[in-house]
Amino acid sequence: MSTTPDAPEPRSAVRSLLRLWPYVRPVRARLFTAAFIAIVASCIGLVIPLVLKWMVDGPVADRDPAGVWLGALYLLLLGLAEALLFGLRRWLVARPLSRVEAEMRADLYRHLQRLPIAFHDRWPSGQLLSRATTDLMLLRMFLAFPLTFLLVNGVTIVVGVVIMLVQDWTLGLVVLVPAVPVLLTCVVFEKKYSGAARRAQDQVGDLTTVVEESVLGIRIIKGFGRHRSQARAFRELSGKLRGTELHKARLLATILGVIVTLPELAIGAALVLGAVRVADGSLSAGTLVAFLSTALALRWPVDSIGFLLAMSQEAATATERYFEVMDAEPESGTKSGTKSGTESGTRSGTESGTRSGTESRKGGAGSGGPAARGASADGLRFENVSFRYPDAPAGSPPVLDRIDLHIRPGESLALVGATGSGKTTLTALVPRLHEVTLGRITLDGADITGMSRRELRSRVAVAFEEPTLFSASVEENVLMGGGDGTEDLERALGVAQAGFVHALPQGVHTQVGEQGLSLSGGQRQRLALARAVVGRPGFLVLDDPLSALDVHTEAAVEAALRRVLADTTALIVAHRPSTVLLADRVALLSGGRITAVGTHHELLRTSPEYAHLMSGDPAGEQEDQR
Ligand SMILES: Nc1ncnc2c1ncn2[C@@H]1O[C@H](COP(=O)(O)OP(=O)(O)OP(=O)(O)O)[C@@H](O)[C@H]1O
Numbered sequence: 001m002s003t004t005p006d007a008p009e010p011r012s013a014v015r016s017l018l019r020l021w022p023y024v025r026p027v028r029a030r031l032f033t034a035a036f037i038a039i040v041a042s043c044i045g046l047v048i049p050l051v052l053k054w055m056v057d058g059p060v061a062d063r064d065p066a067g068v069w070l071g072a073l074y075l076l077l078l079g080l081a082e083a084l085l086f087g088l089r090r091w092l093v094a095r096p097l098s099r100v101e102a103e104m105r106a107d108l109y110r111h112l113q114r115l116p117i118a119f120h121d122r123w124p125s126g127q128l129l130s131r132a133t134t135d136l137m138l139l140r141m142f143l144a145f146p147l148t149f150l151l152v153n154g155v156t157i158v159v160g161v162v163i164m165l166v167q168d169w170t171l172g173l174v175v176l177v178p179a180v181p182v183l184l185t186c187v188v189f190e191k192k193y194s195g196a197a198r199r200a201q202d203q204v205g206d207l208t209t210v211v212e213e214s215v216l217g218i219r220i221i222k223g224f225g226r227h228r229s230q231a232r233a234f235r236e237l238s239g240k241l242r243g244t245e246l247h248k249a250r251l252l253a254t255i256l257g258v259i260v261t262l263p264e265l266a267i268g269a270a271l272v273l274g275a276v277r278v279a280d281g282s283l284s285a286g287t288l289v290a291f292l293s294t295a296l297a298l299r300w301p302v303d304s305i306g307f308l309l310a311m312s313q314e315a316a317t318a319t320e321r322y323f324e325v326m327d328a329e330p331e332s333g334t335k336s337g338t339k340s341g342t343e344s345g346t347r348s349g350t351e352s353g354t355r356s357g358t359e360s361r362k363g364g365a366g367s368g369g370p371a372a373r374g375a376s377a378d379g380l381r382f383e384n385v386s387f388r389y390p391d392a393p394a395g396s397p398p399v400l401d402r403i404d405l406h407i408r409p410g411e412s413l414a415l416v417g418a419t420g421s422g423k424t425t426l427t428a429l430v431p432r433l434h435e436v437t438l439g440r441i442t443l444d445g446a447d448i449t450g451m452s453r454r455e456l457r458s459r460v461a462v463a464f465e466e467p468t469l470f471s472a473s474v475e476e477n478v479l480m481g482g483g484d485g486t487e488d489l490e491r492a493l494g495v496a497q498a499g500f501v502h503a504l505p506q507g508v509h510t511q512v513g514e515q516g517l518s519l520s521g522g523q524r525q526r527l528a529l530a531r532a533v534v535g536r537p538g539f540l541v542l543d544d545p546l547s548a549l550d551v552h553t554e555a556a557v558e559a560a561l562r563r564v565l566a567d568t569t570a571l572i573v574a575h576r577p578s579t580v581l582l583a584d585r586v587a588l589l590s591g592g593r594i595t596a597v598g599t600h601h602e603l604l605r606t607s608p609e610y611a612h613l614m615s616g617d618p619a620g621e622q623e624d625q626r
Pocket residue numbers: 121389391392399417418419420421422423424425426
């Protein structure tokens with residue numbers, strides 16, 4: 001079973017390949033020149049039999065050594081010209097085609113970055129990797145070779161057949177007899193091979209996914225001794241791929257058998273017939289030599305049709321696979337209007353309390369802080385927000401159901417709920433990693449769907465429980481969150497209690513991430529937190545950011561975070577009382593709804609579910625609530 005989602009209806013190979021035109025257009029002059037040069041080179045090859053005919057019927061028959069030497073010189077010059085022209089063709093196409101491949105890869109990468117999280121949730125990474133590597137390599141090979149040579153060989157065959165018919169039309173017709181069965185075989189082959197090529201390329205993607213998962217999950221595999229089951233999964237997939245490749249090889253062998261055998265038989269028949277006519281004196285020996293040399297010169301153009309068609313079919317499949325990703329809708333930018341079921345300005349029914357208290361402790365805010373926002377400050381609002389994952393089964397209840405929540409400017413609100421209650425989903429809606437299904441979210445009164453992604457993401461910083469670091473230096477990883485220099489970097493490292501980086505071999509310039517120094521879970525989490533706070537964001541979304549820290553480090557981070565949170569409107573997913581205490585208020589998420597809002601102590605008193613969750617009593621966990 002293929003794991004390629006969104007596979008469209010298959011289309012003809014030519015229609016698929018025509019989609020490459022925008023990429024090929026800029027290099028079309030070189031490609032056409034190269035094809036023209038190859039046609040000239042190939043036709044020069046067809047002049048050689050004519051020189052042979054002249055030699056056999058002239059200098060050889062007249063026993064004229066000087067004429068034979070002259071003929072040999074002509075042959076040498078023709079051979080040299082043919083070789084030089086083919087070399088020139090290759091030189092002409094090499095550079096532009098590697099540029100086409102690089103541009104297609106860059107476009108794919110750019111597009112992948114812009115595709116919504118929902119797309120990445122659905123597509124296995126191996127399918128994307130194989131499109132960016134194997135498929136693009138197949139396309140470059142197609143543009144360099146089959147595209148030109150299907151044309152060159154076609155022209156060469158036509159010119160060669162005309163030359164043979166002119167030499168002797170009866171022998172020419174004998175050689176032409178296999179044309180019809182060969183053409184029919186090509187049509188049948190194309191149909192069958194296209195299905196096999198698609199299967200094989202999808203299976204390469206599946207195999208890439210398994211290899212990638214095995215490498216990323218090597219600790220789990222080793223820790224649980226799952227080598228065998230993982231190896232079995234790998235063997236099964238590679239066995240399937242092998243089966244498909246063998247099927248392709250059988251199809252190719254069949255077409256090659258037909259394409260090679262029938263013309264050879266026809267040439268043999270023409271040879272016998274020609275020899276009889278030379279003996280009769282009705283045909284010159286030179287004509288027979290020229291005829292057979294031309295027929296033999298056409299062997300390669302005819303024999304190559306099979307694998308040129310196969311490579312073209314693989315390229316058509318690669319094009320389809322490439323555009324399946326490129327056709328996926330990127331994240332929408334701004335929207336006019338909202339999907340809201342609420343009216344703008346609707347206020348939450350669950351919001352409670354007044355602004356005093358939280359606003360009183362706002363100090364010198366950063367660029368996006370409440371002080372900078374002045375009178376328009378309204379904080380973060382969820383208005384009647386519902387959300388359902390796009391791939392959720394039909395009829396299943398939404399993960400979030402009519403959420404109304406107001407986090408006032410400079411306020412920090414902790415979001416508490418049982419495992420799977422939708423906390424991460426709720427936080428992901430703020431930076432628009434997912435789009436709300438209904439309702440709207442506003443920052444300082446402005447609907448987030450009306451902002452550009454760039455603006456939204458410059459105002460909202462996020463840190464997730466699973467801290468991802470990139471293969472780059474500590475400094476680069478942290479400054480990815482904004483900020484512009486050593487001062488911001490040091491401040492952020494201070495807030496996140498990440499002073500340990502100064503003890504690394506090259507300090508903040510030490511490479512970390514997948515290809516760098518391995519850091520502990522807590523160290524990674526602190527760098528991710530530094531990244532979230534470095535740009536002094538106006539809005540901060542933290543998804544259980546302290547879960548991997550020991551109690552002492554957690555207390556130190558919390559003390560520093562408290563200073564940051566004084567300037568920031570924050571939504572913090574929390575599982576532990578210590579994290580909850582960072583916040584001014586707490587909201588309880590249960591059954592997809594906000595069921596209670598208040599201070600930690602208020603909720604401890606009034607909400608048994610909250611009290612259970614905070615007590616660490618497993619009975620309080622309402623796993624899989626819905
Ligand atoms: N990409 C997805 N597609 C479909 N359903 C999803 C997806 N991600 C999460 N869910 C479902 O949405 C629900 C809420 O998940 P979410 O991760 O938001 O919970 P959570 O409260 O953050 O849990 P935890 O405390 O364990 O991190 C779960 O039932 C989960 O199975």
